[in-house]
Amino acid sequence: MxxxxxxxxxxxxxxxxxxxxxxxxxxxxxxxxxxxxxxxxxxxxxxxxxxxxxxxxxxxxxxxxxxxxxxxxxxxxxxxxxxxxxxxxxxxxxxxxxxxxxxxxxxxxxxxxxxxxxxxxxxxxxxxxxxxxxxxxxxxxxxxxxxxxxxxxxxxxxxxxxxxxxxxxxxxxxxxxxxxxxxxxxxxxxCFSMDEASRFFARRQPALTPAEVELLHRKTEGWIAALCLASASLARTPSAAAFIERFSGSDQSVADYLAEDVLASQAPALRHFLLRTSILKQLSAPLCQALLPGLDCADLLRQLENGHVLLTRTAADEQHYRYHSLFSSYLQSQLRAQAPGDIADLHLAASRWYEGQGRPVPAIDHAIDGGDFGRALALLQTHAETLLAEGRMRLLSRWLGQLPAAVLATRPVLQAIQVWATCFTRGPSEASLLMADLRLADSRDPAVLDHVRALQPLLLSMMDRQEDAYAAGMPSVAALGDALSFTDTALANAMANISAVLGRYHEARSLLDTARRAQSRSASSFNLMYSEAVEGIIDLQEGRMRQAGARFRMAVRSTRKGAWGQANGNAWAGVLYAAWVYETGDLAQAARLLQVYVPLGRDVGLPDHLILGYLMQARVAFYEGDPEQTFYLLGELEYLGHQRRLPRIAASARVERARVLLMQGHPRAAHDELNRADDPDLWRRVEALRLPANDLLYPRLGRLRCQAYEGDPGAALRELDPDIARALAAQRVRRAYKLQLFRAVALARMGDDAGASAQLGPLLLAAQSEGLCRVLVDEGASLAGLLRRHAASEAGRAWLAGDAARDWWQRYTEQAGAGPLAPEPAPAVAAASADALTPKELRVLRLLAEGHSNSAIARQLYVSESTVRTHLRHLNVKLGADSRTQAVARARHAGLL
The missing domain is CATH 3.40.50.300 (P-loop containing nucleotide triphosphate hydrolases)
Incomplete structure (x- = not known):
């Protein structure tokens, strides 16, 4: 179904x-x-x-x-x-x-x-x-x-x-x-104004005097529902003045009084209908007929609509209605008081009708609301596995949380599904506690144990306990047969991911092959997504960037059309795909992807995907000239790390904050932030793993960047060389690439442009071949200036003779000029003094150094963008600069910032 x-x-x-x-x-x-x-x-x-x-x-x-x-x-x-x-x-x-x-x-x-x-x-x-x-x-x-x-x-x-x-x-x-x-x-x-209240009562009988309307308006304080209810009562009262005089208050008691008056004025058949259909969120004649087969429900609905008895037609072309929420609440309270024995039967009738319409969700809702837990269990037993595969985690969590624990205990498979739902709505820690409390691992039901075998390593991995996850999952993998179920295939994929994180790539690929063989016999879009995403992570680590991007794209598009889809699962793949799109330099498309997948993936709680998603959103904000949003996002990421007791998330936010501070020209603040992020035990463990988010995000790499750009370049080279050798030996190609960029900057700062150019040559060829862009752009003006000098050199001109190189260079230069960059190391110049700059120019200069765009500066100074551009031209003249980046660099050199 x-x-x-x-x-x-x-x-x-x-x-x-x-x-x-x-x-x-x-x-x-x-x-x-x-x-x-x-x-x-x-x-x-x-x-x-x-x-x-x-x-x-x-x-x-x-x-x-x-x-x-x-x-x-x-x-x-x-x-x-x-x-x-x-x-x-x-x-x-x-x-x-x-x-x-x-x-x-x-x-x-x-x-x-x-x-x-x-x-x-x-x-x-x-x-x-x-x-x-x-x-x-x-x-x-x-x-x-x-x-x-x-x-x-x-x-x-x-x-x-x-x-x-x-x-x-x-x-x-x-x-x-x-x-x-x-x-x-x-x-x-x-609330109605006095004029609106007067127009409202002018259309009704009996006619009220202006003084009566004013008194009623004052007593209701213009509350529209109370005025409507009062109008309905006035039509049946012998003395409007007496009714208005005794009318008082505007709280729930007034609504109860008026609703009772409205209800009491209806014919017995209508009162019977109103009370018993109050359990419905939406009313239609066929549904009401299922609850009350002895009545002409279509005619009664028409009578209520014509009588304006707090019934709203929800669509102009369909006979579907709903009660005003206050009226519905009152009716339900009256039903509980007058006919409590009918409530369960009414919900049962509604549940059966919805089931017959092929709508299990409201059918289960009514079964639970009616206290018919046996029926709810039977419906869930039929539909829960399908809903689980569709990713309906919140719905399942709400239902299973409403069922008494003792009732749910009679269906251990549903308890296992409750653990899945808890994991993807309230996090793996709570799901692990629930699974332990339910003692599902001690079950003798093979179907329950299938879920447990897949859940145990998955939960441990999501809590950043990769080594424990591997130890828990591999015995189950060894016991897999030839015919794999959905949970078996999910287990194989989960263990492939864990093996890849541990650097066991051969083993990871073998597990992926096992999962894919199962998919060939019983296709699962969720498992297809998982397999392609894990393989893409391995490709990424080993430097096959374009291939990784193709796999992430396939993973995102793997959900079959017409199904609800693996929203949580595809968020897992979607963040990785967004990371690839960001790397190619398409910030607009990356931002659109992130707007969808970061909210989708937050509840999933995978540390790497939280880090990557927030990091990319923060960088996009920074390059759009909104550093405040950048720091807000990094602060939120750090908070999530503390909230979920995942220190790697919080520490990663601090490492990225240090990078941003360095890009803004604050090396001391960046150094302090790296010290705050440093936890030797944490990073020693992270270094032993292959975590996608932290391959290029860890304190030592941040310190090497600071040393290469702002510190002692000779010391930087002495530290970089062994790190590059270790990265290459471990096949950490992306890391080695980044470290070699630092090495080129350090060489240039020592005056060895030839050595820097020789270092850059193969790096640029790799960037051109694999479509890399942001890995270079994100290093700011220090690297950008070096790349421009290399492009103007003999070796650079020879490289740019090729069409592919020119296309890549054009994309890079467009990206490098799109946002705020760190100050490029500048030679000593005769810079202007602070006295030579006007107060407004100093203010513009400081905002420029903080990474603000022209439009952001204009908003903060309450001037037009053309005025900002005028100030920038004056700054360039006074500082002897030919760009905003160089102006900031020379201002720092002159001690103006």
């Missing part, structure tokens, strides 16, 4: 449509004008409790924008959208009518690539559009919030994002507030 996201289900539930307009709705003219003004805000957040008219306001804004005309998309969220793959698919479905590129990807690409198409569609859509996300309070998952945050960051200037939420969304909006690009409408602003 197929469990993939269904566009039909989304349309039926009204997720992709604003609620149908009602003739009694009051136009929110002032708020709509503020929101929809042509020069209005980029992001709007309408925030208030239930019943404050957020959805109606957003629907009116959508209609106004469409009349402009502007294309719009609507998505109503629910708690199931905390499952990130589902959220991505729902959002893609909503945007399908808006963005043709996203639609094309949906037809041709894998599930995970839909997410990339979504981000790209939002970022590159060239016409004005608006996206509405309603009921945002349902979203609590950090990964989903992170993705929405990234979408906000990618919104083009002509785009709008409108959010409706009961509380402040968990988004970082500080920068937008500072730039006056966000409009926040709170409950006080959402």
């Amino acid at each position: 197929r469990h993939s996201f269904s566009l039909e289900h989304a349309l039926a539930s009204g997720k992709l449509n604003a609620p149908a307009a009602h003739g009694d709705h009051i136009a929110r003219l002032d708020l709509c004008e503020r929101i929809c003004h042509p020069d209005g805000p980029k992001v709007v957040v309408a925030r208030g409790p239930a019943g404050y008219g957020k959805t109606t306001l957003l629907a009116q804004c959508q209609a106004r924008l469409q009349a402009r005309p502007m294309r719009t998309a609507w998505l109503t969220l629910d708690r199931a959208d905390n499952d990130l793959p589902r959220f991505l698919r729902c959002l893609m479905a909503a945007l399908g009518a808006l963005a043709e590129p996203a639609g094309a990807a949906a037809r041709h690409d894998s599930e995970d690539m839909l997410a990339l198409a979504l981000v790209e569609a939002v970022a590159s859509h060239d016409a004005p559009f608006a996206l509405v996300l309603d009921e945002f309070e349902a979203i609590t998952a950090p990964a989903v919030l992170d993705l929405v945050q990234d979408l906000i960051g990618r919104l083009p200037a002509h785009a709008r994002l409108l959010i409706g939420s009961r509380h402040t969304p968990g988004l970082a909006l500080g920068r937008l507030r500072a730039a006056n690009q966000v409009l926040e409408i709170d409950a006080a602003q959402l």
Whole structure:
């Protein structure tokens, strides 16, 4: 049975449509004008409790924008959208009518690539559009919030994002507030004004005097739900004045009183219907008929809609409804009080109906909500393995966490699946404790033991205990037969990865061959992804860069179209692929990939992928002239390391911070940061492993960089030579390459340009052959200046005579000039004194040295970019420089910085 996201289900539930307009709705003219003004805000957040008219306001804004005309998309969220793959698919479905590129990807690409198409569609859509996300309070998952945050960051200037939420969304909006690009409408602003309340009651009977409207407005404080409920009661009361006089308060007790009054006024059949259908999140005539076969449910729904009894039609072209949340809550409380014995039967009927519709997710929801744990277990027994393979970890975690432990203990296989779900939602440490508490390793059930054999080394590896993982997994590998199950194949792949980390490449490839043979008999997109990603890591370590990139690309695209996909698994491969794209110099594409895969992969918690993902995002921010964001990301990475008790993550953040400080021209601060990162026991162990994130990120390499660029070049050469020899002997080709770049800089600083040029020759040939770019660009101006001198030398000119070399050089020079670089060592010059520079020029110079772009400097100084360029021209003249990089270098040499 197929469990993939269904566009039909989304349309039926009204997720992709604003609620149908009602003739009694009051136009929110002032708020709509503020929101929809042509020069209005980029992001709007309408925030208030239930019943404050957020959805109606957003629907009116959508209609106004469409009349402009502007294309719009609507998505109503629910708690199931905390499952990130589902959220991505729902959002893609909503945007399908808006963005043709996203639609094309949906037809041709894998599930995970839909997410990339979504981000790209939002970022590159060239016409004005608006996206509405309603009921945002349902979203609590950090990964989903992170993705929405990234979408906000990618919104083009002509785009709008409108959010409706009961509380402040968990988004970082500080920068937008500072730039006056966000409009926040709170409950006080959402309330009806006196004028709106007067227009509201003018359409209703009995007619109220202005004084009565004013009194009712004051007592309700403009709360729209209370006014609507009061209006319904007024229609049945003999004295409007008496009702308004005794009406008091605006808390839940008022809602209860009014809801009771509304309920009491209905015919018995309608009251019966209202109470018993209150358990449903969405109402339709066939579903309600399954719960209440003796009633004409379609007719009752029409009566309720015509009577305006707090029932909202969720789609204009479909008869699907939902109750107002306060009303639904009240009805449920009345059902529990009046007919508690009916609740289980109602949930059972709903569960059976959904199961018959091929929708196991709501079927399981209702079974659990109805306390029918036997039915829930039976459904989970049928569908949990498939949902596990689809990566529905959050959904499984929520369900299995709701089941009593004693009930779940009767299904040990489901307990094992709970460990998987826990691992990918709350981390491997908690999953390991759970597996130990459940004593799954002592089970006699072969199916349970299959899961245990795959989980044990995987969890240890994710907790950075590679040696223990190897010892735990290899006996199980030795016991594998010819016919491998999904868990057996996953075990083989996991052990291949662990073997590669331990430097046992021959053994890793043998395990990969075992896994691939199993896949040829029983294809698994997850295991295909895993195999290709591990093989790509080995290629990367041994210097086959292009081949590694091809494998990572294959791994990312391995998910079969039409399935939910291995979102967590492909995040694992996706970060590696993003690292390759970054290395080729395509920062824009790398940033788009990272926006998708870093949030997807954060919950997975693999140390190397966390480090790589954050490191690349920080570097992209730095080269885009946003060092504040760079340091923020590195600080967040360090925090995650402490939070997850993984010291390698925290220490890696500090090593990278030291590199950035050196690029900014702060060698002493860089040295201090490296000292903070240094933990001899930690790095001694890391040095013995082949960890993708730390092959080029460890304190000793950072110190060698500092020594080569800013310290004693002779001492640097004495230390570099043995390190290069060790790296080559261990086939750590990437590391040897980086160290040889340092050696070339050190030679040049000693005045040995010929030696530096001889060192660079083969390195540039390798870069050209393997498509390397950022490994050189990220070394900043010290290396860039040396490369320019080499290109102008006789040997360099001979190399650049070839077309391939010229193409590579053009790509490198474009990248090297794209962002802030460290100061190039400059000869002694007669530099200007501080007195020769104006205060504003000094300020520009300091911001320039910190790595800010022209636009960032302009924002900080509250001037135009043309003014900044004028200051830069004056600085170049006064400092005798011909570039911003050289200006900073000479300013440092003169002691101005």
